[in-house]
Amino acid sequence: MAEQTRDNQNPTRKDQAGQAGHAGEPEGCGRENACCGKQGSGRIVGLCCMESGECGIIRGLSAAGADAAYLRALGLRPNQRIRLCRANGPWIVEVGCQGGPASRIGLARELAEQVQVEVNESLPGSVNGAAL
Amino acid sequence: MTSPSAANHADDTSPARSDADAERVFEQSVGSGAPDAPRRVVLLGNPNTGKTSLFNRLCGVRHKTSNFPGTTQESRVGAPRGLPEGSELIDLPGIYSLELEQSEAEICRSVLAGELALKGESLAEPDAIVVVADATNLSRSLMLVGEATRRGLPMVVAINLVDQARKRGIHADEKVLADRLGVGVVVCSARTGEGVDTLCETLATPRIPRESPPGTEEGLSDWADELYAQMAAGTAPPLPDTLTDRLDRAFTHPMLGVLTFVSVMTGLFWVIFKLAAYPMNWIDMLFGHLGGWLSGVLPAGAVHDLLIDGVLAGVGSTLIFVPQICILFLLISLLEDTGYLARAAFVIDKVLRPFGLSGHAFVPFLSSHACAIPGIIAARGVPDRRDRLATILAAPFMSCTARIPVYVLLTGLLFPESPGMQALAFSGCYVLGVFAGVVSAMIARRTILPGKSRAMVMELPSYRAPSMWNALLTARNRGVLFLQNAGTAILAITMVLWWLNAYPIVEPPAQAVELRERANGHMANEEGGEEGATSEELLARADILEAKHASRYSYLGRLGATVEPIFAPLGYDRQLTIGVLASFAAREVFVSTMAVQTAGTDEGNGFLKSLAVAKRDDGKTLIFTAATSWSLLIYYVLAMQCLPTLVVTAKEAGHWKWAVLQLGWMCGLAYVFSGAVFQVMKVVG
Structure with missing residues (x-):
């Protein structure tokens, strides 16, 4: 929780996030899983390309209109930390991850494709981070 | 969040508000300025925050369910503890944001703006908002708190689910929130009752918040994040919810998830059938006895017939649905409370999506196999309007319990010597109903309800033990709502049908008069024309003949004769047409109507055999041939x-x-397919 606090108060990180979310080309699943198979922290991928147990920070939403507003209202908004609990049918993510209280959201594939996440394997809760 | 205390700031004067505002707050804290007007408090919160449980804690059974005019959205309004007599607490629909373009959010916005009120209520801004926040997910709840502060209305924040937050090691300092907003903040648990008394006390002094987030969405998000960080500063990270992780792996697994889903739903279905049968029988017996008693007390005549065959039968046929509705919603509420239903919706979503339906449609479809009425009511859980309408249109195709007597009758006539074939045909009816329903939904979605079905996204609440008290209250509310909304109309329709079937009064047929005379004159003896018939048997036969005769010459009977040509392509004669018309009130009426229509045909061999040999008006052709039975x-x-x-x-x-x-x-589809089946079978022979 304290770690999340520091993240949220770090303007440098937020600026970077904004750039990644808007200007950067997210390696989303919308283009025939172009991102799938890529490894390592720092890559920006569609949520549907993450592996179960991976953590990351939301950097952008390509959904539009009511879907985007609903996702944001559910907590899936830029700079929020997430953990992918289950991949594929449905995608289940924990928003807030280990850094703070989390809510669990289930998404169909077409929406999971529209959430761009910067994978961070060192975050607590990640399969490569602290143990669950 | 360690004790159920209120972090309040009654001594503070709000620097951000005018003196007039402060005066208004004072007035509201001691009672409404207009003594006659009830004090109006609204409960606002995200779904799954225990908002309804909190409402139940605050109001108990002292509440009613009402609709917002022009919408199908209902809300509960009750008299809360801790507020003066005449005060009311309105449980608004659960929403994730006030700014969403959803009917629920629109209703909340309008109520807060004083532009919408429940039926019978005056239009006015609420006097206070109680924002229910989730202690296990405070960062998101703060977004809604922020949106509520922008309304400039007096408010109180109730941080609910504190018991669960503690179990998961989640801590946040509510005093920080109270200091920042200048409003009362109470940590509580609606489940255990902790902090509810403090909330009641705090409700009496709501205050206008002195701080609200910037107007932009990003500003709100930053404000909520920053506020949460301040509240949670210095606390340890929460424990992971490993139980939910493990259960989700099983319940959303491609194979195990489907198996679990089928098992849970089969169990639900079975329990509804099994449990509801008892109260349904009791209601049936009660009204039977009541009818018998009234029949003995009241003299024969129009009033007698109206009360017994119209009013009593109408009330009975309405009340008999109530147990199924209550048990269904009791079980659904329990399941929903555990958090499982949200997972089940995802499991079935893949199956229904090609038909233009979402996973939310499954519960309505399942319920419709007991009775379409609770099924259609359960469609309120389908969030997208077009999906909801398609679900409502398709739900009555599911084979309900009222169809069972008809299925039993017709499969028995078709395969009298083969129980195996009867069972196969019986099951086929269920499969055909499901298939027709989903295909009809698909057609509706591609024509009158066009547009892509909304992709499924929903919160999956943590698993927890359900609250029986909440489930019982939900079941009670649904039962009452059914009686209020549908009961009156059902009663009226039943009475109209009774009148059509009972009038005009006609002279009894000569054969019935003769039978009565013989019975009265003690002519029934072994030497008489009727071998072995007692006077009681002769009277019973006379009753049947009179009923058959009255039915034939009633308005409904005459309508049957008029409408017969329309049903002729389906193979139905006058008597079957009357059966079909009479069962427009309820399907099971077909069996009793046919019993009256064919009465006296072959009484010695039982009902099914007498139907099998019953003849049409020509005296030669069977009413129930294989072709007409399949068609029916x-x-x-x-x-x-x-x-x-x-x-x-x-x-x-x-x-x-x-x-x-x-x-x-539905009737068009039935007409075309049953007509086709009859014509093909007739040609094939």
Whole structure:
């Protein structure tokens, strides 16, 4: 929780996030899983390309209109930390991850494709981070 | 969040507000300025925050369910503890944001702006908002708190689910929130009752928040994040919810998830059937006894017939649905409370999506196998309007319990010597109903309800033990709502049908008069024309003949004769046409109507055999040939033969045009397919 606090108060990180979310080309699943198979922290991928147990920070939403507003209202908004609990049918993510209280959201594939996440394997809760 | 204390700031004067505001707050804290006007408090919160549980804690059974005019959205309003007499607490629909373009959010916005009120209430801004926040997910709840502060209304923040937050090691300092906003903040647990008394006390002094987030969405998000960080500063990270992780792996697994889903739903279905049978029988018996008693007390005549065959039968046929509705919603509420239903919706979503339906449609479809009425009411859980309408239109295709007597009768006539074939045909009816329903939904989605089905996204609440008290209150509310909304219309329709079937009064047939004379003159003896018939048997036979005769010459009977040509292509004669017409009130009426129509044909061999040999008016042709029986079976699977269902469809869909469409589509489909089956079988021989 304290770690999340520091993240949220770090303007440098937020600026970077904004750039990644808007200007950067997210390696989303919308283009025939172009991102799938890529490894390592720092890559920006569609949520549907993450592996179960991976953590990351939301950097952008390509959904539009009511879907985007609903996702944001559910907590899936830029700079929020997430953990992918289950991949594929449905995608289940924990928003807030280990850094703070989390809510669990289930998404169909077409929406999971529209959430761009910067994978961070060192975050607590990640399969490569602290143990669950 | 360690104790159920209120972090309040009654001594503070709000620097951000004017003196007039402060005066208003004072007035509101001691009672309404207008003594006659009830004090209006609204409960606002995200779904799954225990908002309804908190409402139940605050109001108990002292509440009613009401609708917002022009919408199908209902809300509960009650008298809360801790507020003066005449105060009311309104449980607004759960929403994730006030700014969403959803009917629920629109209703909340309008209520907060004083532009919408429950039926019978005056339009006015609420006097206070209680924002229910989730202690296990405070960062998101703060977004809604921020949106509520922008309304500039006095408020109180109730941080609910504190017991669960503690279990998961989640801590946050509510005093920080109280200091920042200048409003009362109470940590509580609606489940255990902790902090509810403090909340009641705090409710009496709501205050206008002195801080609200910037107007932009990003500003709100930053404000909530920053506020949460301040509240949670210095606390340890929470424990992971490993139980939910493990259960989700099983319940959303491609194979195990489906197996679990089928098991849970089969169990639910079975329990509804099994449990509801008892109260349904009791209601049936009660009304039977009541009818018998009234019959003995009242003199024969129009009043007697109206009360017993009209009013009593109408009330009985309405009340008999109530146990199924209550048990269904009790179980659904329990399941929903555990958090499982949200997972089940995802499991079935893949199956229903090709038909233009979402996973939310499964519970309504499942419920419709007991009775279409609770099924259609359960469609309120389908968030997308077009999905919801498609679900409502398709739900009555599912084979309800009222069809069972008809299926049993017709499969018994078709395969009298083969129970195996009877079971196969019986199961086939269920499969045909499901298939017709989902295909009809698909057609509706591609024509009158065009547009892509909304992709499924929903919160999956943590698993937890359900609250029986909440489930019982939900079941009670649903039962009452059914009686209020549909009961009156159902009663009226039943009485009209009774009148059509009972009038005009006609002279009894000569054969019945003769039988009565013989019975009265003690002519029934072994030497008489009627071998072995006692006077009671002769009178019973006379009753049947009179009923048959009265039915034939009643308005409904005459209508049957007039309408017969329409049903002729389906193979139905005058008597079957009357059976079909009479069962428009309720399908099971077909069996009793046919019993009256064919009475006296071959009484010695039992009901089924007498039907099998019953002849048409020509005295030669059988009423139930194989072709007509198959045609009838298809007709009863597909046709809309239930007026109460139509009433509920109109109520739930928001307009009678949907009920008319449902009636036209289902009956049209039934007509075409049963007609085709009859004609083909006739040709094949």
